[in-house]
Amino acid sequence: MTYQEALETLEKCRYCLMCRHADPLSHVSFNEALTPHGIALTIYSEHKGLLSWNEDSLRTVFSETDAGVARSHCATDQPFSEAVSAVKSELLSQGKMPETVARLKERLEQTPSFFGDAEFKSALEQNDYALFISDEMQYLWPESVNAVNTLIKALTLSPAEITRGKSSGFLALSLGFMEQAKKQAKQLMTELEAVKAKELIVLSQTDLYTCRHVYAERLGLSFPEEVKVTSLLALLTQAYKNGKLSFKPSADTRPYAYIDPSQALRVKDFDSPRHLLGAILPGNQVELFWRKERTHPTGSGSTWFSNPELAEKLTRARLEDAQKQGAEVIYCEDSADLSQLNRYAADYGLELKGLYELLADHLG
Ligand code: SF4
Incomplete structure (x- = not known):
């Protein structure tokens, strides 16, 4: 998406409140500037010369989670997150970014990953x-x-x-x-x-x-x-459904919840993980309020780097949701989400487990 195309989308979003109720950032921050229409208005106002970029407005734009929440609640399928990401790219090309992102730029230029730099050589042998x-x-x-x-x-x-x-x-x-x-x-x-x-x-x-x-x-x-x-x-x-794989039941009868990963709305495979969990766990499977088609992200994505305080609030909101629904154990397979949830799960009396580990431990 070009910057111009992004502006066309954001022009539609700036006075629209249709996805406002589902927005994760304002849900945890109570800040209207962080809603889709707030972010769009900030960008469009600058485009029209009504506002100049400063640390605050740049931070607002770079806080967008890129989890596709607005689009999944949009009657006209506006690619809001995609448009904001195109704007971030344009701003970076002009050397405009909040301090949190400026620090990353240097790190990214030195190492190809945000998380580590070990070298794993691929054998690259032919394989289906x-x-x-x-x-x-x-x-x-x-x-x-x-x-x-x-x-x-x-x-x-x-x-x-x-x-x-x-x-x-x-x-x-x-x-x-x-x-x-x-x-x-x-x-x-x-x-x-x-x-x-x-x-x-x-x-x-x-x-x-x-x-x-x-x-x-x-x-x-x-x-x-x-x-x-x-x-x-x-x-x-x-x-598992074809009978080619079986799982041994677990003795853990505690109520548990599956945390839909932050990109769940874009993939929409809500059933596979729940089906596999149900094959192993005899306990009551409870559901978060913000689940499946209304999943909210944790702070595992770009917000973690651009606005760590907000990322923490996003992650804590998911844990609070699980606690409120009566879960004692929570499962997820996404490594970035797991690492965020792991920071605060104990504060909510929740035990966090990796879904892949559970499945591997219970292979029949
Ligand atoms: S994504 Fe759709 S619903 Fe949300 S603000 Fe934009 S136009 Fe409105």
């Missing part, structure tokens, strides 16, 4: 299946890596690992670092092409959304059409 273990899983929730390998083995697959420990590019894109995002995306696609895979297995909804949509729609790159992108959870659910 490729597996992408992202930097978020590698560095933020590494306990899932072994669990994922156990689950893949149980599916009798032995995929070629590609770009392990690197980013698919979504986080950089969300913050407006377009060139970095393109570089990360191209590296993933180059390795995918080298192994000649027909199917790419991804481990988070963020990476599923990124490969299926972001590369083509937001970065102008063409992801190989012949390659199917599948989530491991979808593969496991299918194998």
